[in-house]
Structure formats: C-alpha cells, structure tokens
Amino acid sequence: TQLLEQSPQFLSIQEGENLTVYCNSSSVFSSLQWYRQEPGEGPVLLVTVVTGGEVKKLKRLTFQFGDARKDSSLHITAAQPGDTGLYLCAGAYNTDKLIFGTGTRLQVFP
Amino acid sequence: GAGVSQSPSNKVTEKGKDVELRCDPISGHTALYWYRQSLGQGLEFLIYFQGNSAPDKSGLPSDRFSAERTGGSVSTLTIQRTQQEDSAVYLCASSLPPLIQRTETQYFGPGTRLLVL
Numbered sequence: 477t478q479l480l481e482q483s484p485q486f487l488s489i490q491e492g493e494n495l496t497v498y499c500n501s502s503s504v505f506s507s508l509q510w511y512r513q514e515p516g517e518g519p520v521l522l523v524t525v526v527t528g529g530e531v532k533k534l535k536r537l538t539f540q541f542g543d544a545r546k547d548s549s550l551h552i553t554a555a556q557p558g559d560t561g562l563y564l565c566a567g568a569y570n571t572d573k574l575i576f577g578t579g580t581r582l583q584v585f586p
Numbered sequence: 587g588a589g590v591s592q593s594p595s596n597k598v599t600e601k602g603k604d605v606e607l608r609c610d611p612i613s614g615h616t617a618l619y620w621y622r623q624s625l626g627q628g629l630e631f632l633i634y635f636q637g638n639s640a641p642d643k644s645g646l647p648s649d650r651f652s653a654e655r656t657g658g659s660v661s662t663l664t665i666q667r668t669q670q671e672d673s674a675v676y677l678c679a680s681s682l683p684p685l686i687q688r689t690e691t692q693y694f695g696p697g698t699r700l701l702v703l
Contacts, residue, residue: 482628509691518590518677518694519629564628566692573642574692576621576629 479503480567480577488583489555497550497580499565506568508541508548513562555584588612590695592678598701599668607663607698611680618661619692620653621677629677635661637683668702675699 483498499508507526511519523532525541525548532539536559538551548565565577591610599605611618616637621629631645635655646652650668655661665672679692 517696518679519692520694521691524691566629568690573619573631573634575631579628 479575480565482563482565482577482580484580485578486581486583488585491556491584491586492554493584495552495555495582497552497563497582499548499550499567499577501546501567503567503569504545506545508545508568509566509574510539510548510550511564511566513564514560519562519564552582555582557584557586560584590678590680590693592676592695592698594698595696596699596701598703600703601670602667604664604666605668605700607665607676607678607700609661609663609678609680609695611659611661611678612693613659614682615680615693616658616683617681617690618655619679619681620661620663621679622647623675623677623697625674632663632676665700668700670702673700673702 480499480501487495489495507524509524510522512522513519523534523539525532525539528543528545530541536553540549552559560583563580566574568574590612593608597605618635620632622632623629633646633653634642650666653663675697677694677697679694681690681692
C-alpha cells in the first residue's frame with residue numbers, strides 16, 4: 477500500500493527552468509529522505525530531513541520538511557540536463573523501515 | 587567491493603520457472619531490504635532483515651515469494667512458479683543498525699532486471 481504520493485508524476489522542462497516536486501502523506505513521519513535514481517542504477521540518497529519546518533540546501537536543490545512532518549518538497553533552481561532522473565521521497569515511521577513515494581520522473585532538455 | 591552488489595544483473599525466464607536473485611550487502615550493515623520496482627515507478631517494499639530478528643515479510647505479494655539471509659550477510663530472494671506480472675527490477679539495499687544513527691541511509695545495489703516470458 478502506497479502511503480506517500482508524489483506530484484507531478486512526470487515533468488519535462490527546458491534547461492534553466494525552476495521546478496518543485498511534492499511529497500504528501502496523511503501520516504506523520506519521524507524523518508523523510510529524498511533519493512535520485514538514474515537509469516540502470518539503484519536510488520542514491522540526496523538528503524534526510526528530520527525536524528518539522530526544516531530546510532536543507534544542496535547546491536541548486538532545496539528540500540523542505542512540512543511543519544507537521546507529513547509532507548515535503550524538493551525545489552530545483554535553474555535545472556540542468558544532469559538533473560534528469562527519477563526522484564523518490566521516502567518516509568520513516570521509525571528507524572527500521574522506509575516507505576517510498578510513487579516517484580517523479582524529471583527530464584531536463586538542453 | 588565497497589557497495590551493495592546484486593546478481594544476476596539481468597534474468598530472462600519462462601513462465602512457471604523458479605528464479606533466485608542474490609544480494610551481497612555492505613560489510614557491517616545488519617539491515618537488508620528487498621524492493622520491487624516496475625518500469626519507471628516507485629519502490630514496492632518486499633521484505634526486511636535486521637540482525638537476528640525475525641524478518642518483516644509484510645510486503646511479499648504472494649507465497650511464491652520468499653527470502654533468506656544466511657549468516658547475517660548474503661541474501662537470496664526466490665520467486666517460485668514465476669508469472670509475467672513478476673517482471674520488474676528487484677532492488678536490494680543495506681544499512682547500518684538503527685541504534686547507531688537515528689535515520690538510516692539505505693545503500694542500494696544496481697538491481698536485477700527480471701523478465702518473465
């Protein structure tokens with residue numbers, strides 16, 4: 477059962493545009509992670525957010541955890557073709573197991 | 587190697603045959619997970635091993651699916667009497683024990699691409 481909904485499901489943009497990906501749930505998570513997956517590879521962790529309202533920046537990527545710890549967003553500024561991939565959010569109810577979101581497939585055209 | 591490895595990388599089988607997928611986790615990682623990923627979609631949790639505890643099998647879709655972890659290291663996912671709907675990428679991940687860090691990073695292998703004809 478999928479408990480984390482991501483939107484949009486697909487996103488195609490031109491290089492230089494900004495975008496935001498959303499991850500929503502009705503459940504409260506102890507922490508939330510964002511992964512990026514490239515074709516033929518496993519997902520790779522980008523960031524972990526723990527505190528409600530927390531904002532973390534990773535170069536052009538900005539991650540935010542909702543105040544109630546039920547949702548998160550990923551904002552990319554000035555997207556580049558190298559940002560292309562499948563973005564997955566994953567929530568932890570405890571320290572033992574992650575629930576993965578439905579995924580957002582991003583394509584950035586030069 | 588330093589990362590999680592999986593074998594085979596690709597597997598083509600006929601409907602009704604059994605398949606075994608192998609995962610070698612990172613040394614020292616006591617937690618091991620199996621996921622299934624359909625084409626371009628999110629990850630579906632299958633099973634979770636943590637140390638010597640009983641595995642969490644809550645994600646296994648049917649009794650045709652089973653997994654073992656021998657000696658707390660290598661794991662094998664077995665699918666019996668494969669069906670066409672079993673075609674997917676099967677991903678393995680490992681992580682440190684939850685007691686060491688509050689939120690764990692899961693390190694994924696490259697996956698096994700299974701095609702059932």
